[in-house]
Amino acid sequence: MVKVPRRAETDAVAAGPPAGPVLSPVRLLGLSIFLPSAFMAIGQMALVVVLPLYIVERGAGVAVAALVFAMRGFGSMLVNVPASVAIARWGHKTSLLCGTGVMCLAALMVAIASSTWVVGAATLLFGAGMGTWLLARLAYITEKVPNHQRGTAMSVLAGLQRLGMLLGPLLGGLGVASVGYRVVFVSIAASALLTVGLIWMFVPAAAGRPSQPARPPTSTANGSPAYGLLALVPRMLRRHRTIFVTAGVFVFCLQLVREQRRLLVILWGTTIGIEVDDIGLIVSVASVVDMAMFPVAGYIMDHRGRKLAGVGCLGILAVAMGLLPLTSTPTSYLFVTVLAGIGNGLGSGIILTMGSDLAPARETSQFLGVWRMVGDLGAFVGPLLTAVAASLVIALGVSSIIGLSGAAVLFFCVPETLSSERHR
Numbered sequence: 001m002v003k004v005p006r007r008a009e010t011d012a013v014a015a016g017p018p019a020g021p022v023l024s025p026v027r028l029l030g031l032s033i034f035l036p037s038a039f040m041a042i043g044q045m046a047l048v049v050v051l052p053l054y055i056v057e058r059g060a061g062v063a064v065a066a067l068v069f070a071m072r073g074f075g076s077m078l079v080n081v082p083a084s085v086a087i088a089r090w091g092h093k094t095s096l097l098c099g100t101g102v103m104c105l106a107a108l109m110v111a112i113a114s115s116t117w118v119v120g121a122a123t124l125l126f127g128a129g130m131g132t133w134l135l136a137r138l139a140y141i142t143e144k145v146p147n148h149q150r151g152t153a154m155s156v157l158a159g160l161q162r163l164g165m166l167l168g169p170l171l172g173g174l175g176v177a178s179v180g181y182r183v184v185f186v187s188i189a190a191s192a193l194l195t196v197g198l199i200w201m202f203v204p205a206a207a208g209r210p211s212q213p214a215r216p217p218t219s220t221a222n223g224s225p226a227y228g229l230l231a232l233v234p235r236m237l238r239r240h241r242t243i244f245v246t247a248g249v250f251v252f253c254l255q256l257v258r259e260q261r262r263l264l265v266i267l268w269g270t271t272i273g274i275e276v277d278d279i280g281l282i283v284s285v286a287s288v289v290d291m292a293m294f295p296v297a298g299y300i301m302d303h304r305g306r307k308l309a310g311v312g313c314l315g316i317l318a319v320a321m322g323l324l325p326l327t328s329t330p331t332s333y334l335f336v337t338v339l340a341g342i343g344n345g346l347g348s349g350i351i352l353t354m355g356s357d358l359a360p361a362r363e364t365s366q367f368l369g370v371w372r373m374v375g376d377l378g379a380f381v382g383p384l385l386t387a388v389a390a391s392l393v394i395a396l397g398v399s400s401i402i403g404l405s406g407a408a409v410l411f412f413c414v415p416e417t418l419s420s421e422r423h424r
Contacts (some may be wrong), residue, residue, distance in 0.1 A: 001086075029144065029153065031202040033137060036195040038158055040100065043191035044130065046172035046184060047107070048072075048262050049283060053276055054181045060116050062267055063387045068120040069263055070383035075127025076134070077376035082234055083132040084369025087139050093409025095136035096194060102129030104192035111185035116379055129192075135372050139365045140203075142356040145244065150356050151306070154349030155277050155298030161344065162291035166284050173280020213313070221396045236363075236370045246413040248374045250310060251351055253406025255378035256385075260399040261340055264324065266394055272328055277324070282334050286341035293345025305416045306354055311407050314348025318403025325393045350373055357417035419420050 051072075055065040071378045087095045137157075145153045173183040174348065187267035238242055265286075269279040300309045320340035327333040355371045389395040 004281045005315075016234055029141065031198070032204075033140065034156060034160060035202075036100070036198040037094075037137070038160045038163060039191045039198070040103070040133065040195045041166075042168045042171065043103075043107070045047070045161075045164040045168025045287075046175075047110075047126070047168075047188055049169040049266060050172040050176060050181065050184055051110075051119075052263060052266055053176070053270075054118060055119065056270070057181070062392075063071060064116065066082055066263060066383045066387040067275035067367045068116065068123055070380055070387070071120050071123040072127035072130070072257060073376055073379035073383065075124040075129075075174065075379050076131030077127075077373055078137060079131040080130040080369045080376060081366075083135045084139075084367075085232070085364045086109050086132075087136050090185050092136050092140040092143075092312065093205060094378065095132055096140070096203060099129045099131070099133030099136060100199060102126075103133065104189045104196065105129075107189035107192060110140075111182045111189070123193065131372065131376060135365070135369055138355065138368055138372070141352070142359060142364055142368065142421075143357075149302070151301030151349065151353050151369070154300045154352040154356070155294045155301065156349075158297065158348030159291055160351075162287055162294060162348065165328045166287035166291055169260040169280045169287065170385040172285040173277045177277050216340040233370055233373070234367060235269050236366060237416040240358075240367065240370075244370075244374065245305030246409065247354060247356065247358065249370070250314070250406050250410040250414060251354075251371070251375045252352065252378035253402050253409070254310070254317075254347065255375040257314065257316040257321060257399055257403040257406070258344065259379040259382040260395065261317060261344065263386060264321070264392060264396055264399070265337055265340065267386075268327070269333060271392060272333065274277055274330055278330065282330070282337055285334065286337040288341075289338050290341035293342060293350040297346055297348035297350070301350065301353055301418070305349060305418050307410060307414065307416055308355070309346055310350045310354070313343055313345075313350060314403050314407040315411070316343025316346065318400045318407065319343075321396050321403060325396050343387050354417055 033368055052069050054063070055068050060068075083095060083099075086098075103126055106122045106129060108121035109125065110119055141150070141153055141157070171187075172184055175187065218364060225397040265283065266279060269282070270276075274282070295336050297309050297313075300312075320343060323336045324333075324340070326334050355368055359367045359371070385398060386392070386395040389398070
């Protein structure tokens with residue numbers, strides 16, 4: 001096993017004794033992060049379920065639907081590095097507002113789009129806004145929450161994402177059945193606009209603005225390392241290569257399998273003849289189970305270690321993906337979808353938590369930008385795999401193998417990132 005440098009080690013040294021009472025993550029982040037995340041998760045998950053069905057409804061095939069769906073991950077991947085520089089320069093609040101505002105605009109574009117390619121471009125823009133929002137949110141939490149509480153904070157955040165996975169598909173499916181696709185997309189834009197208002201009111205104006213520590217000659221005026229956009233990615237990959245060739249491989253595989261799960265569960269349901277509203281209901285049932293797992297995931301990560309949660313998550317997800325082609329009835333489809341929900345729930349917040357643990361103190365947002373870029377690359381490659389595969393069965397089988405490989409890398413090659421004083 002290789003030695004991976006951990007932020008947890010520097011946190012304990014730099015932080016010293018607490019200056020005052022330590023707030024719980026819920027009290028610290030409730031209005032500024034958790035409430036906006038709940039609204040945004042519902043809108044995002046409604047889009048995830050409704051978008052591929054909308055593309056198929058317009059007369060395009062499964063391959064085109066998968067390609068348009070992949071634009072969401074591609075947009076997020078493209079924006080991670082520029083967003084990391086923007087966060088370091090202008091702070092968290094500005095970046096959070098920009099990200100949610102772009103998602104609002106993109107959802108409106110989907111609603112009024114006259115062609116499938118315009119929908120694809122709007123989906124790319126939505127992904128860019130989503131990537132900015134998620135990275136700024138992660139950097140904000142990394143700054144505000146100490147190591148021994150991050151697992152809990154990130155699992156609550158992931159639990160809210162699963163709440164979105166419950167309500168988003170349910171409301172999206174019912175909305176399509178009752179008022180049509182375009183009204184659903186306008187509603188998604190409205191949820192993003194509401195999120196903009198909450199961030200404006202509750203995130204401090206100075207959040208994320210860099211302090212002025214003593215800085216090396218290679219730093220900019222605001223204290224951030226002086227990387228150009230084009231140089232930042234290779235330099236970060238080279239400087240933290242041990243992390244990215246071990247933990248980064250796990251993140252890539254997990255995001256690939258998760259994105260494939262979101263897409264292929266829906267497409268497989270239509271393949272075996274299940275109606276759209278029934279698919280939405282089944283996905284919502286699985287999301288209930290997924291959401292119920294987030295307290296378990298938080299406990300495991302903060303008391304038994306990040307690795308146990310990550311290996312269990314990706315291993316069960318991979319098995320579920322392998323079993324999905326064997327389903328042919330609504331009952332068997334429901335069983336495997338719920339199994340995937342259990343696996344996914346065990347990893348609630350695992351990528352966010354490990355990223356926060358591993359991020360260096362002096363270049364946090366830049367590291368997290370590349371960290372998220374690796375995960376988003378997996379999320380982008382997954383749907384592309386479906387688009388080029390000869391069949392859904394092949395796409396599911398390959399995804400299962402990739403998932404098992406990623407779990408093995410985490411188990412054998414990545415050391416525990418939970419700080420040693422808490423991991424006993």
